[in-house]
Amino acid sequence: xxxxxxxxxxxxxxxxxxxxxxxxxxxxxxxxxxxxxxxxxxxxxxxxxxxxxxxxxxxxxxxxxxxxxxxxxxxxxxxxxxxxxxxxxxxxxxxxxxxxxxxxxxxxxxxxxxxxxxxxxxxxxxxxxxxxxxxxxxxxxxxxxxxxxxxxxxxxxxxxxxxxxxxxxxxxxxxxxxxxxxxxxxxxxxxxxxxxxxxxxxxxxxxxxxxxxxxxxxxxxxxxxxxxxxxxxxxxxxxxxxxxxxxxxxxxxxxxxxxxxxxxxxxxxxxxxxxxxxxxxxxxxxxxxxxxxxxxxxxxxxxx
Amino acid sequence: xxxxxxxxxxxxxxxxxxxxxxxxxxxxxxxxxxxxxxxxxxxxxxxxxxxxxxxxxxxxxxxxxxxxxxxxxxxxxxxxxxxxxxxxxxxxxxxxxxxxxxxxxxxxxxxxxxxxxxxxxxxxxxxxxxxxxxxxxxxxxxxxxxxxxxxxxxxxxxxxxxxxxxxxxxxxxxxxxxxxxxxxxxxxxxxxxxxxxxxxxxxxxxxxxxxxxxxxxxxxxxxxxxxxxxxxxxxxxxxxxxxxxxxxxxxxxxxxxxxxxxxxxxxxxxxxxxxxxxxxxxxxxxxxxxxxxxxxxxxxxxxxxxxx
Ligand SMILES: Nc1nc2c(ncn2[C@@H]2O[C@H](COP(=O)(O)OP(=O)(O)OP(=O)(O)O)[C@@H](O)[C@H]2O)c(=O)[nH]1
Ligand SMILES: Nc1nc2c(ncn2[C@@H]2O[C@H](COP(=O)(O)OP(=O)(O)OP(=O)(O)O)[C@@H](O)[C@H]2O)c(=O)[nH]1
Ligand SMILES: [Mg+2]
Ligand SMILES: [Mg+2]
Numbered sequence: 001x002x003x004x005x006x007x008x009x010x011x012x013x014x015x016x017x018x019x020x021x022x023x024x025x026x027x028x029x030x031x032x033x034x035x036x037x038x039x040x041x042x043x044x045x046x047x048x049x050x051x052x053x054x055x056x057x058x059x060x061x062x063x064x065x066x067x068x069x070x071x072x073x074x075x076x077x078x079x080x081x082x083x084x085x086x087x088x089x090x091x092x093x094x095x096x097x098x099x100x101x102x103x104x105x106x107x108x109x110x111x112x113x114x115x116x117x118x119x120x121x122x123x124x125x126x127x128x129x130x131x132x133x134x135x136x137x138x139x140x141x142x143x144x145x146x147x148x149x150x151x152x153x154x155x156x157x158x159x160x161x162x163x164x165x166x167x168x169x170x171x172x173x174x175x176x177x178x179x180x181x182x183x184x185x186x187x188x189x190x191x192x193x194x195x196x197x198x199x200x201x202x203x204x205x206x207x208x209x210x211x212x213x214x215x216x217x218x219x220x221x222x223x224x225x226x227x228x229x230x231x232x233x234x235x236x237x238x239x240x241x242x243x244x245x246x247x248x249x250x251x252x253x254x255x256x257x258x259x260x261x262x263x264x265x266x267x268x269x270x271x272x273x274x275x276x277x278x279x280x281x282x283x284x285x286x287x288x289x290x291x292x293x294x295x296x297x298x299x300x301x302x303x304x
Numbered sequence: 305x306x307x308x309x310x311x312x313x314x315x316x317x318x319x320x321x322x323x324x325x326x327x328x329x330x331x332x333x334x335x336x337x338x339x340x341x342x343x344x345x346x347x348x349x350x351x352x353x354x355x356x357x358x359x360x361x362x363x364x365x366x367x368x369x370x371x372x373x374x375x376x377x378x379x380x381x382x383x384x385x386x387x388x389x390x391x392x393x394x395x396x397x398x399x400x401x402x403x404x405x406x407x408x409x410x411x412x413x414x415x416x417x418x419x420x421x422x423x424x425x426x427x428x429x430x431x432x433x434x435x436x437x438x439x440x441x442x443x444x445x446x447x448x449x450x451x452x453x454x455x456x457x458x459x460x461x462x463x464x465x466x467x468x469x470x471x472x473x474x475x476x477x478x479x480x481x482x483x484x485x486x487x488x489x490x491x492x493x494x495x496x497x498x499x500x501x502x503x504x505x506x507x508x509x510x511x512x513x514x515x516x517x518x519x520x521x522x523x524x525x526x527x528x529x530x531x532x533x534x535x536x537x538x539x540x541x542x543x544x545x546x547x548x549x550x551x552x553x554x555x556x557x558x559x560x561x562x563x564x565x566x567x568x569x570x571x572x573x574x575x576x577x578x579x580x581x582x583x584x585x586x587x588x589x590x591x592x593x594x595x596x597x598x599x600x601x602x603x604x605x606x607x608x609x610x611x612x
Contacts, residue, residue: 105415137452226531
């Protein structure tokens, strides 16, 4: 975005189209948010609250409701937290272990490649562990990313025990004094109990081998995913202690609005946004820019 | 989100209106509100939901209440009929070219399941139809995409055509077709790289491949967990490629799968197969009826209504 208008200025644009706060206004607001995959319940609650507030304060003019809306949306996302919790938890002088989890095809392996590159640019020594021993070509894929980022990949053959690979990775990372070990895992749908147990086991191995680890468990969510992302966040949080989300494929037209509800209900922040297939296409998540994005279509239509 | 089935949600609404002779406008309004929420929670696109609710209202208001059904059940029946109509009744088959080989081209967003589904289709064609397919590795972009397809080919013992990552996907497709003719394969399945529907260059590449191999089937592979954006994706791919069908993957998960409805509504193209797991034999014919029930989260209630 060329001009970084403030959140409220953008909302102002949206709201300027309506002179009155009426049913149409609320209907359009509701549709915009639902179209962005913001949780249906979150949207309904938000709109109900807004309607109540409008009644209470006897608001007639859309300009006045602008502040209320922006307040509420940011409140839904941040809750009572400070705005600065999205930083990655990397230890200063000891090994940090990052476990990357998620359903099939969301972008785990790619995000690991990008993250390894980013951390290396920051001067960290990084290693990867090829914990997806199941999917065809998964190890080769991580290997290519390791090569691109210029970091070592610890791997075993296809079909070997993921926990054993991760164990190996930790041993190697310790002996080579690496700063960060990032562990890839196979994609798994959250309703597969066996696979979720396998993940819990991998997590236990990491806990056992490195005190305080895993320092981050990153759940990768595909922005194209709808309401099911909430169920993913819940179930993966049960199996591991998910500490942050990587929201991928935001370079498409999907908005990934469900992370608002996930943050609100489960207090899991988004830490990174994936914006393409290239090694540089990973950015720190900017909640404000994200919330603008939810309204982007409406604003564009407006500009036409 | 613990999904409450629509049936349970309608119960309380229905209690208020049992014992009535006719379904009133107010009854329908209250019930369609629940239906709307259920559909949105299932990720059916909001525009599709809007149209659907309008039709349901028109049909449901003023109906005589049947003896065997409560007004609530009656509304559900209308909903189900509308959904099933929308999903399309017929179960589709894979095309057969007049002169072999039959060419199938796979397309879709990144990570949707194209490569896996290519393998599954090859397996299906060989096992169920006794065909001899050739898999074609036309994804030269994703790291190890060719390795992935080659591994799949090995697992199935199906040959894989590849020219490495330096070749152009259009040339790969053309040469693969040549080879398939020479070697008398009767199916050619072209695995393409994942791409965004708004990526002009990569979408043009698909159009070129299409022009060169003249596919008998162009399948859009869609992740069943897709949300509201499914309509944009399906509409764009269909406009640019003129799809022949859709494969919905990852239906072995706990998603409601409303994307199925959205895609059908905007493209009119049949959903031909459902991916039901990561293994290469986990491909099933798509069943529109049971998908309608799944979206509403209410298989049992619907089968009761069927009997009524
Ligand atoms: N456009 C876009 N594509 C992405 C992004 N992140 C990943 N991808 C693509 O999505 C596809 C799947 O990515 P992977 O990294 O293999 O996903 P995964 O979660 O490791 O997949 P499995 O290991 O099979 O579960 C690949 O084609 C990636 O190039 C992103 O931010 N934007
Ligand atoms: N559970 C489940 N997983 C599936 C299904 N179909 C594909 N997958 C998984 O989804 C992930 C992505 O599948 P791919 O076949 O690599 O997807 P793709 O569309 O070729 O991905 P790109 O080439 O990167 O665009 C892999 O982990 C597959 O094992 C399915 O029906 N069920
Ligand atoms: Mg992976
Ligand atoms: Mg592929």
